[in-house]
Amino acid sequence: METHIKKVLNNIEECSPGQEEFYQAVHEVLYSLVPLLEEDEKYDIHNILERITVPERTIIFRVNWIDDNGKIQTNLGYRVQFNSAIGPYKGGLRFHPSVNLGIIKFLGFEQIFKNALTGLQIGGAKGGSNFDPKGKSDNEIMRFCQALMSELYKHIGERNDVPAGDIGVGAREIGYLFGQYKKLTGEFEGVLTGKAINWGGSHARKEATGYGSVYFADNILNKYDKSLEGKICTVSGSGNVAIYTIEKLYDMGALPVTCSDSKGTIYHEKGIDLNSLKAIKEINHQSLEVYAQVNPDCIYTPLSHYPEGRHMAWDIPCDIAFPSATENELNLEDAKRLVANGCMLVNEGANMPTTPEAMAYLKENNVFFGPGKAANAGGVTTSQLEMSQNASMAKWTFEEVDDKLRQIMRNIFNTAYETSKEFGCEGDLIAGANIAGFRKVADSMIDQGSV
Structure with a gap:
């Protein structure tokens, strides 16, 4: 094979x-x-x-x-x-x-x-x-x-x-x-998702990927009798995924202490000031340098001050890391620092943010891992819920959409976990997610012939 x-x-x-x-x-x-x-x-x-x-x-x-x-x-x-x-x-x-x-x-x-x-x-x-x-x-x-x-x-x-x-x-x-x-x-017609609420958009769409990532991480921890309560979390990025990961982490009792953009990384030991972050990034579209000016008790490290290919966020001691920016942002050296600092879970909020070498090292050192295919699925989930609302000419409340999102993320975790168990690699959510997703699509392709 x-x-x-x-x-x-x-x-x-x-x-x-x-x-x-x-x-x-x-x-x-x-x-x-x-x-x-x-x-x-x-x-x-x-x-x-x-x-x-x-x-x-x-x-x-x-x-x-x-x-x-x-x-x-x-x-x-x-x-x-x-x-x-x-x-x-x-x-x-x-x-x-x-x-x-x-x-x-x-x-x-x-x-x-x-x-x-x-x-x-x-x-x-x-x-x-x-x-x-x-x-x-x-x-x-x-x-x-x-x-x-x-x-x-x-x-x-x-x-x-x-x-x-x-x-x-x-x-x-x-x-x-x-x-x-x-x-x-x-x-x-509902040809695009992510529309404004006034003309066919769904509540919770902007928040969905970040919220979904946190829900998935919570499911992993709960499986092993742990929770997000009191956990120190490092987050990369400062777009919608990162901002709403940070917001939901606070809702779940965790403490997010980092965020980043293309120019540098913020480390705020007492916790990221969410209101400052939203004002700077969502309203004024400014650099995180401005966050450091508004919050002088934080540490701002410009990207130029850090070794090429490394990310300052992964040097900060944490319980959980949420790479939520872009592909291959967490490499082998980053993984080694996370393990040395006691990180128990890496949960991918972005698409393929962890390099293969880093993934292998985290697995060797028994770090829980939430793969992006599963942990990052909250955005497309809510996009499809927007499609459903458009098709039925309905409008669901924020709470209704969020409840559906939370349940679907739980279902995704259960599917990946049970599939990993079925194939003798219990707890390997990378294999479980890949096999489950592939099997559903491949079986459908077989049913439909040679098209």
Whole structure:
């Protein structure tokens, strides 16, 4: 079976050169499937590994937009519709200079299994652009979004592909994208999630990924007769995921002491001042340097003062670490520091934030681990709940959505845990999540034939 997996990986590298993040994601999933693949030969008979690692459709297009000086600018737009075996494509749009085809394929591949784990009927996709919203005016962002949607609208729809937000795409961008879609199609439909409450959005969508991450961590701890109460937590990032991870940690009695952005990291021993953080990041869109000015009792470490590839947050003694920023932000050296400082759980709020070497080291040292496919699923869960509300012309309260989110995160944990137990690796939530998500999608692919 491992020979077969190596062959699949070699084929991917030959057909998709230079897509390192995609290789990493596929490698992690396929090798964790070995117990399932050896138990049931139908996945080999139906060539599932070869099929599931190739997108059903990859769309790449030019986006021309006009800046405030009247000059035409050009970016690349992407939509990778990876797998629709269990439902319409679902996955966010990311606007960031680092976006390329390999990044989008890795995110789309992860999304297949994340979406399957929710128990909801949604397939996997991802998209975005190498456009950087930072430093752009509202009018420039609006014109870019309108230009991107002028091509993207041909490939999406409420029963086909329903994008959401991601890094660089919040309520403002979703509004501009939706407005252009409505203008081009003449349809007011639930084609995007993350919309404003007044025109079809769901309560708790902004909070969902962070809240869901904390709920998942709480389920892990509860399984071993522990809780979040009184735990010191380090969090990376300062976007929606990190902010609402911090908020929910306080609700659960924990103490979050760090956050970070692209310029540096804050360590606030008495606890992150949530009101300051929200004002600086959500309202004024400022650097965390401003947080340090407002809160002089904290320690601010610029990124330039730290070894390349390392993250200051993971040097802070903690009980639980929540990597909630971006891929591969927690490496082997970080993992060693976390273990040395007594960290009991690493819970991934971002997509693939832990390198393979770091994951292996944490496992060797008996650190509980919440994989992003499971722990990060709160956002897409609430996106699908938004789709359900749109379809039924209903509006649920914040409490109703939050209750559904909490229950789904519990179900995801139970599914991953029970699957790990079924295949003789009890408590290995990476294997449990991968096998459970893969099995649901693969069985659906077999049912539907050779499409």
